[in-house]
Amino acid sequence: MTLRDSKPVLTPSQALARYKEDLSVRLADNSMGVLPGVIGTLNFERGAQPAVRQAILDCFDRFEEMFGEHLKGGKDTDLGNFTKRTTAGVEKIRRAILDTPSHLEVSVVRSSATNQDTAAEYSIHTLIGVATNFDYVSPTGRLKVPKGKESCLSYLKFNVPMDLVTTEEGIAQYESFLRYVCEKLVVRGGYGGLSPILPYSYHRYTSQEWALASRFSGLEIDSTAHLSIDTYNPASYEGESRDDPTATYGHLQPGAIVNEWGFIKGVNWYTILGDFFVERFGGETALRKALDRPDIHIEHIGSSLLIRAGDFPRLGAPEEDLPEPYVFVNSVLRVLRDPKPDGLHLYDPYLPHADAKNARTWTARFDLPDAPPIPEPPTIVPFPVERKPVRHSIPGGSPCPEAGWWQTPAKADSRRYFEAGEIMPVFSGSRWGATNWIWSEDESMS
Secondary structure (H helix, E strand, C coil), X not given: XXXXXXXXXXXXXXXXXXXXXXXXXXXXXXXXXXXXXXXXXXXXXXXXXXXXXXXXXXXXXXXXXXXXXXXXXXXXXXXXXXXXXXXXXXXXXXXXXHHCCCCCCEEEEEECCCCCCCCCCCEEEEEECCECCCCEECCCCCCEECCCXXXXXXXXXXXXXXXXXXXXXXXXXXXXXXHHHHHHCCEEEEEEEEEEECCCXXXXXXXXXXXXXXXXXXXXXXXXXXXXXXXXXXXXXXXXXXXXXXXXXXXXXXXXXXXXXXXXXXXXXXXXXXXXXXXXXXXXXXXXXXXXXXXXXXXXXXXXXXXXXXXXXXXXCCCCCCCHHHHHHHHHHHHHECCCCCCCCCCCCCCCCCCHHHHHHHHCCCCCCCCCCCCCCCCECCCCXXXXXXXXXEECCCECCCCXXXXXXXXXXXXXXXXXXXXXXXXXXXXXXXXXXXXXXXXHHC
């Protein structure tokens, strides 16, 4: 069963013209409590390492280059004041990223807002994981953790106003920065698309965020993205108890007990999968084949695949129904989702919000009615199954499934060596028609 766009499709410009007031909350002093925007949220590895700190700073500097005329405020420590920033204040943000010791958390913001209670049209924020600054031995002596070990992911989130993506130039700006971050960081997973933009002090607006996301299916609930970092981070341990293990792993160690299986949050206009999730799906070739449709764009950047569902982000307004490209991508990637996700908001006994029950309904909003249940993860990490080499015909434009020698009848003397993952070229205009690469690892030809 599939959906097709039998209902109207609103471009960002049309959606904004029709629903801008509905997507906004204006305060008594004429400042904004909620704004319609476009986000990019990326969870990445090795945030405590100096080289990665520099890459994070490069992302902040690039954002400043692109949108600096709008950026007025920010904060340089987690508990520091969110204020208007002079040149010296901006430098404090930059130095905090580079100079904070690796065993201390970094939480900095650069924003068009000058206080924590106003929604920012432009903002970039990072929360950087920590590394141990000493050799740790548990009280029972059964667990030993060496100095410098990182056990958690970091995250970087940015937003721009929805107005920006009403033009092709604005979409190109957004995509350019998203690609830049994926080039700079080892991204485990993430997403990008339309979302309500809440103030840095978001707590009083989560009920509005939930109401908007319930009405417009294309909106991402993302005010508490920092609480979901570990969703993307698999972990396992050995021992009789999780509280007193003999060994812990920041990955899924075969034969160990699963602590966190690792899941993606879901899909949006952009869904970003790191190598870990691509391999879990079955590899890039299998993923590209499953998503092979003209309106689904897939790009391999750095350590991740960027999957774009359609040419522009969709609001999913009531008259549009569910954005069909999102439904299609979800039908393929839903196996990577958590079958029992936690709530996306902190508990509020008085107002409706994305608690665990609502979050499970919301994350499944793009599931088709006949979609099977998502399998529960195992309790013990399985041992890998040895795969047979993929040596059948591979269409040009696909990643090489196995390192070795390949050739194509579409071009004379085409035999060459490809590394695994290397994109195999297409030779247009060949009398053979389509370019298909064939395995040619043969001793007689070497």
